[in-house]
Amino acid sequence: xxxxxxxxxxxxxxxxxxxxxxxxxxxxxxxxxxxxxxxxxxxxxxxxxxxxxxxxxxxxxxxxxxxxxxxxxxxxxxxxxxxxxxxxxxxxxxxxxxxxxxxxxxxxxxxxxxxxxxxxxxxxxxxxxxxxxxxxxxxxxxxxxxxxxxxxxxxxxxxxxxxxxxxxxxxxxxxxxxxxxxxxxxxxxxxxxxxxxxxxxxxxxxxxxxxxxxxxxxxxxxxxxxxxxxxxxxxxxxxxxxxxxxxxxxxxxxxxxxxxxxxxxxxxxxxxxxxxxxxxxxxxxxxxxxxxxxxxxxxxxxxxxxxxxxxxxxxxxxxxxxxxxxxxxxxxxxxxxxxxxxxxxxxxxxxxxxxxxxxxxxxxxxxxxxxxxxxxxxxxxxxxxxxxxxxxxxxxxxxxxxxxxxxxxxxxxxxxxxxxxxxxxxxxxxxxxxxxxxxxxxxxxxxxxxxxxxxxxxxxxxxxxxxxxxxxxxxxxxxxxxxxxxxxxxxxxxxxxxxxxxxxxxxxxxxxxxxxxxxxxxxxxxxxxxxxxxxxxxxxxxxxxxxxxxxxxxxxxxxxxxxxxxxxxxxxx
Numbered sequence: 275x276x277x278x279x280x281x282x283x284x285x286x287x288x289x290x291x292x293x294x295x296x297x298x299x300x301x302x303x304x305x306x307x308x309x310x311x312x313x314x315x316x317x318x319x320x321x322x323x324x325x326x327x328x329x330x331x332x333x334x335x336x337x338x339x340x341x342x343x344x345x346x347x348x349x350x351x352x353x354x355x356x357x358x359x360x361x362x363x364x365x366x367x368x369x370x371x372x373x374x375x376x377x378x379x380x381x382x383x384x385x386x387x388x389x390x391x392x393x394x395x396x397x398x399x400x401x402x403x404x405x406x407x408x409x410x411x412x413x414x415x416x417x418x419x420x421x422x423x424x425x426x427x428x429x430x431x432x433x434x435x436x437x438x439x440x441x442x443x444x445x446x447x448x449x450x451x452x453x454x455x456x457x458x459x460x461x462x463x464x465x466x467x468x469x470x471x472x473x474x475x476x477x478x479x480x481x482x483x484x485x486x487x488x489x490x491x492x493x494x495x496x497x498x499x500x501x502x503x504x505x506x507x508x509x510x511x512x513x514x515x516x517x518x519x520x521x522x523x524x525x526x527x528x529x530x531x532x533x534x535x536x537x538x539x540x541x542x543x544x545x546x547x548x549x550x551x552x553x554x555x556x557x558x559x560x561x562x563x564x565x566x567x568x569x570x571x572x573x574x575x576x577x578x579x580x581x582x583x584x585x586x587x588x589x590x591x592x593x594x595x596x597x598x599x600x601x602x603x604x605x606x607x608x609x610x611x612x613x614x615x616x617x618x619x620x621x622x623x624x625x626x627x628x629x630x631x632x633x634x635x636x637x638x639x640x641x642x643x644x645x646x647x648x649x650x651x652x653x654x655x656x657x658x659x660x661x662x663x664x665x666x667x668x669x670x671x672x673x674x675x676x677x678x679x680x681x682x683x684x685x686x687x688x689x690x691x692x693x694x695x696x697x698x699x700x701x702x703x704x705x706x707x708x709x710x711x712x713x714x715x716x717x718x719x720x721x722x723x724x725x726x727x728x729x730x731x732x733x734x735x736x737x738x739x740x741x742x743x744x745x746x747x748x749x750x751x752x753x754x755x756x757x758x759x760x761x762x763x764x765x766x767x768x769x770x771x772x773x774x775x776x777x778x779x780x781x782x783x784x785x786x787x788x789x790x791x792x793x794x795x796x797x798x799x800x801x802x803x804x805x806x807x808x809x810x811x812x813x814x815x816x817x818x819x820x821x822x823x824x825x826x827x828x829x830x831x832x833x834x835x836x837x838x839x840x841x842x843x844x845x846x847x
Contacts, residue, residue: 275491276407276414282528283414283493284586285312285352286536289361290340291321292563293539293573295333296811298340300600301537301573302347307599308568308579309586312414313344314495314532317355319394320369321545324641326390329397338401345405345412352495352532354417355398357391359709362502362559364545365717366709370641373718380715381422383431392438399442406446415447417495421470423452423460425714432462451495454481461485468495470534473520475527494524496534499578500566504549504557505705506681509802509842511566518581525589533582538563540571540807543793544642544742544786547709548664556664556680558706560803561795562841571807571839572774574602603810604773608835611820613763615750619646619740620672620699620759622748626736632721633737634663635704643741644825645720647700649734651727654692659685661723664705665784667825671697672759677826680705689727698732700725701760701825745788745821760785760825765833767820772813775835776805783826790818799826801844808835 275281286305293301305313321335331337344351358381359367368380378386405411418435436448451468452460454477461467467485472478472494482492499517501510524531541563548558564571568579579599587596623646627638632647659666664680668687676687700721707717725732750764757763777787779797787794787806790813794806822833 282525282589283312283350283352283530283532284310284525285314285350285530285532286310286568287314287316287496287532287534288537289316289318289539290337291318291334291545292541293537294809294811295336295339297573297809298343299347301569302344302349303597303600304569304573304575304579305349305536306347307597308536308575308583309590309596310349310536312350312352312532314352314534315340315354316359316361316363316367317353317357317398318359318361318363318367319357320364320367322398323369323394326369326371327393331401338405341402341405341411341413349412350407351413352415352417353402353413354420355395356417356420357394358420360420361709362541362547362563363709364547364642365707366547366714370636370707373636374639376718381425383428383434388434388438395438395442399444403443406444408446413446415449415466416444417451418448418462418465419450419460421452421456421460422450423456423458424710425712427459429462436462436465449493449495457481457485466491466493468493470494470496471498473497473524475524475529478529479527492529494529494531497524497531499533499568499582500535502563502565503560503802503841505560505798506800506844507557507802508844514576514578514581517578518585521582522585522588525585533568535563535565535567537569537573538565538567538571540795542795544704544706544796546706546796548706549710550708550713551711555683556708558664558681561797562803562807562839564839564841572603572809575599605837606771606773606775606835607837608767608769608775611765611767611833611835613754613765613830613832615752615764616754616757617748617750617762618757618759619761621756623738624747626738629735629737630733631731632725632735634718634720634722636718638720638737638739640739640741642704643743644701644703646738646740647702647721647725648736648738649698649732651689651692651696651698651732652694653727654689655728657687657689658726659700659721660726661721662702663719663722665703667701667760669699669701669759672699703825742786742793742823744791754829754831757828760823761828763822763824763830765820767818769813769815769818772810772815774810775808775813775837776839777808777820778805778834778836778840780804782822782830783824785823785825787823788821790814799845802842804840804843805836807839
C-alpha cells in the first residue's frame with residue numbers, strides 16, 4: 275500500500291556505477307517505456323569510500339543525482355545499500371582496505387568492521403535520507419542485508435544492521451532478501467522478507483506468509499530474466515518467450531517484482547568480482563554486464579524488452595498507456611587505429627618495496643591491478659606459489675616461462691637450466707576478489723603465503739606496484755619494437771561524428787583498455803566476451819586517444835572498432 279492505495283511495484287535493477295552518468299536519464303526513459311514504475315539499485319560501498327575515510331559522491335558515484343533523476347522521470351526507487359551487495363562486483367561491494375587488517379572479519383559483529391560500516395552508512399544517509407518517501411522523496415524501501423542466509427544466520431548481526439540504518443535516519447520500510455531455502459537464516463523477524471529467484475506465485479505467497487505474519491506484501495527482490503558471464507565459460511542466454519510467460523504469471527498474481535537486471539551496463543576498470551564455492555574453483559566475471567537483460571549493454575531494447583512491454587501493458591491500471599519506445603542508438607565502425615607509441619612495463623617500474631617475504635597487495639597498500647615480484651635465484655626445480663591470487667606470469671631473466679591461473683588451480687612450474695644469479699620475475703594480477711559464498715572473508719590478493727623452490731622458501735623480494743589507476747607515470751616511446759614484455763600501446767584517431775561502438779579485441783591476449791582517460795574494462799582471449807563497449811559520450815569529435823595494455827601478446831600494430839558486441843565466443847588459446 276502507498277498512501278492508502280494498492281501499489282504493485284514493477285521494478286528493474288540498474289546501477290549508477292555501471293552506466294555512464296550522461297545516460298542515466300536515457301536508460302530510465304527506456305524503463306518507463308517498458309512499463310516499469312520503479313528502479314532497484316545496489317549502492318557499492320567500495321565505489322563511495324575507495325580510501326578509508328575519503329568519500330566520493332561525485333560524477334558517476336553521485337547516487338543522489340541518480341535517485342533524483344529517477345524521481346524526475348516518474349520512477350520510485352528501491353534502495354539496496356546493504357552494504358554487502360554481491361552483484362558480481364569486486365569483493366561484493368566491500369572496500370579492499372578492510373583487508374589491510376588481517377584480523378578484521380567482514381560481515382560479522384567484529385567491532386572494527388561495524389565501526390567502518392557505521393561510518394559509511396552515516397555518510398550515505400546524508401545523501402539519501404532526504405530522498406525517502408517518508409520525506410517527500412521517491413525511495414520506497416531500503417534493504418539492510420543481501421542474501422545473508424547464504425552466508426550465515428546470526429540474528430544479532432542482522433539486528434545490528436537494522437539499528438545502524440535506523441540511527442542513521444533511514445525511517446522507511448526496511449527489508450531483507452534471500453533465496454527461498456535460505457530465508458529462515460537470512461530474514462529478520464518483523465521486517466519484510468523478500469525472496470530471490472522464486473517464480474511460482476503460490477510458493478512466493480506461502481513462503482512470505484510463513485515468515486511475515488501470515489500476510490504480504492509479496493515482493494520478489496531478484497527475478498532473473500538473464501544471467502552473468504564468467505571468463506572461459508559459455509555466454510549465458512535465457513529464452514525471451516520463457517521468461518515473458520513467467521512475468522505474466524507473477525504480475526497476474528499481484529506480486530511486486532524487481533527484475534535483476536533490467537539494464538546491467540558494464541563493470542569497468544578492475545571492479546569485476548568472482549565466485550568460488552567449496553566444490554567450484556575460482557571463477558572471475560567478465561567486464562560486460564549485459565546480463566542478457568531487456569535493455570542491452572548499450573541501452574538498446576532487445577526482444578525481451580518488447581515481450582515484457584506487451585505483458586506489462588496487459589496489467590496496467592485502466593486508462594494508463596505506455597510511452598513510445600525511444601529509437602535505437604546509432605553505431606559506428608572505426609577501422610585500423612594505428613598504434614604509434616608504446617611502453618614496456620618492465621622499463622617503467624616504480625620504486626620497489628623490499629621485504630624478505632613477498633607481501634600481498636593489501637600489505638603493499640594497493641587495491642587492484644598488478645604487482646611485479648622480483649628476486650634472484652641460483653638453481654632450478656619446482657617453483658610453487660602458495661596462495662596465488664589470481665593470475666601470474668613467470669619470467670627468468672626477462673623471458674616468459676609460464677602462466678599460472680587460479681581458475682585452473684595452477685600454482686607450480688618447473689624451472690629448467692637456471693644459472694646462478696638468475697632474475698626471477700612474477701607478475702601477479704588481481705582478477706577480482708570473491709563476491710559471493712563462504713570464502714568472502716578470505717580475500718587478500720597477490721602472493722598471499724609463500725614462494726618455494728624445491729620446497730625451500732624463496733626470500734629477498736623487490737615488489738613493484740602497478741595499480742594502473744591512470745597512465746600518467748608511463749613513458750611512451752615512438753614505435754612498437756621496444757615492447758618485449760607486457761606493454762601499453764597508444765594510438766590516436768580522429769572522428770568527424772561520434773556514436774556507440776565496440777573495440778574488437780580478438781587479436782589481443784589479456785589486459786584492459788583506456789579511452790580518453792576512461793578504463794573501459796578487461797578483455798581476455800579465452801572469451802566469451804571479445805569486444806569492449808565504447809559509449810558515444812566518451813568519444814570526442816576530433817582527436818581521441820586509446821591505450822591498450824596486453825600482458826600476454828606483443829607486437830600489436832593496430833586496433834579496430836565494430837558496430838556490434840561479440841559476447842559469445844570462447845577460444846582455447
